Amino acid sequence: MARVVVTGGGGFLGSHVCEALLARGDTVVCVDNFLTGRRDNLEVIEEHERFTLVVADVSAELPVDGAVDAVMHLACPASPPEYLRLPFETLDVSSLGTRRALDLARANGARFFLASTSEIYGDPLVHPQVESYWGNVNPNGPRSVYDEAKRFAETLTMAYHRYHGLDTRIVRIFNTYGPRLRPSDGRVVSNFLVQAMRGEPITIYGDGSQTRAFCYVDDEVRGLLALLDSDVVDPVNLGNPGEFTMVELAKIVLEITDSSSRLVYEALPTDDPTRRRPDITRANELLRWSPTIDLREGLRRTYDWYQQEAARGRL
């Protein structure tokens, strides 16, 4: 039973991580400034006796007192429209914020866990992506505020490991979805499900032939905690290898929502990766982890949540 600091604990993924940590008996200090996170995400755990919320911007301060066993640094805008709208906040939280989170871990002799991303592979020339691939990133394109910031965060983490002997973990998270993905988040799964639910056109960017591999949040969180508990210092991909084009995703969404929305085609964002799919051999072998929830099942569960939100007048 550990005391774990989770930066970005009010976000989509962070709130699920906090919940899973509490469920297994850990004590959680959630740090969030709710820039892209939501207080509503915490409503099921906010009153928990082993849960504390610290409202702070980790780029500026990380005011956590008392002993800490692990620091999980999840804070960062993660949706392309949001990190493009918040370029400096994204750069700061991944550089200054990562540094602060590393220093907190170091001061406590704690384990440090970095949420990195499949975006560090950029528009990948190696497919599926293995951890040994260095990536194909435009260093000054619009997406670089996220891609390069996360690459820098990996560099900083490994520098603390090498020079300070800090115990570190790095996960590369591939597209994750599920309940609490905000309707206005801007990512493809929330956009398509909400559009289908409202009978609005489904917006496909480009010709929709680009691919992504989508992991349901419960599978992802189980992997994150397995990595946290492991002794694996090298980066580990965690994602579902099932790969779909955006047109295929749109059709599955129409099918499970029983919607008659039509498909409309819009401009492809600059440097949008053509394809993406994790090679999860490392997670398989070292963590004994693999995802169990397929896309249709995960989308059904997520859609149920959006319907519940709508019934509560929150959508």
Ligand code: UDP
């Ligand atoms: N996308 C789309 N329609 C949308 C939102 C996104 O076709 O309404 C595409 C986007 O261009 C990308 C893919 O879906 O190719 C995944 O986008 P998302 O923003 O979810 O995540 P990314 O993997 O790009 O970070």
